[in-house]
Amino acid sequence: MIYQPGRKLPAHDPRPGREAVDAVVALGSNLGDREETIDEAVAAIARLPLVDRVRVSKPFQTVAVRLDGPDPDAPVFVNAVAIVTTRLAPSVLLGMLHAIEEQHGRVRAQRWGDRTLDLDLIAYGDERSEDERLLLPHPRAAERLFVLEPWLDVDPDATLPGRGRVADLVAALKGEV
Numbered sequence: 723m724i725y726q727p728g729r730k731l732p733a734h735d736p737r738p739g740r741e742a743v744d745a746v747v748a749l750g751s752n753l754g755d756r757e758e759t760i761d762e763a764v765a766a767i768a769r770l771p772l773v774d775r776v777r778v779s780k781p782f783q784t785v786a787v788r789l790d791g792p793d794p795d796a797p798v799f800v801n802a803v804a805i806v807t808t809r810l811a812p813s814v815l816l817g818m819l820h821a822i823e824e825q826h827g828r829v830r831a832q833r834w835g836d837r838t839l840d841l842d843l844i845a846y847g848d849e850r851s852e853d854e855r856l857l858l859p860h861p862r863a864a865e866r867l868f869v870l871e872p873w874l875d876v877d878p879d880a881t882l883p884g885r886g887r888v889a890d891l892v893a894a895l896k897g898e899v
Contacts, residue, residue: 750799752797803876873888
């Protein structure tokens with residue numbers, strides 16, 4: 723297409739590609755200005771190419787979880803979940819999420835450690851992947867209230883592919899079943 727000044731762009735997106743999918747992204751921070759970092763990360767996600775819409779939960783404060791369980795002595799996390807309507811491939815979206823983490827000073831020195839920003843791709847539509855670089859849905863999402871409760875906040879009818887309704891998963895984790 724040749725650019726012509728004053729000519730209006732087509733009403734539809736002329737770029738071929740995949741259909742838009744709702745991806746679920748968990749956000750967490752327990753170092754620095756946690757809420758500002760989460761807000762900046764959401765804004766960065768919204769600016770990504772082929773992202774049409776971002777809906778985000780309210781922030782939740784949660785105790786840090788280590789490999790051996792909750793750590794009440796660690797700095798408290800602020801967690802949220804964003805539902806990102808995108809046409810990016812899941813692997814591309816994940817790579818861009820990692821770049822946003824790095825822009826916010828994320829250092830991957832210790833697994834399950836403190837962090838300025840953590841962005842996890844929890845689900846990408848109904849897609850499933852066993853690729854070690856892209857596990858979908860996230861293998862531990864069903865065990866994490868700090869993911870499930872914010873997800874319910876933004877989407878009360880949410881379903882974790884292969885695991886069921888998020889509300890039921892939350893009730894089971896809280897012993898309400």
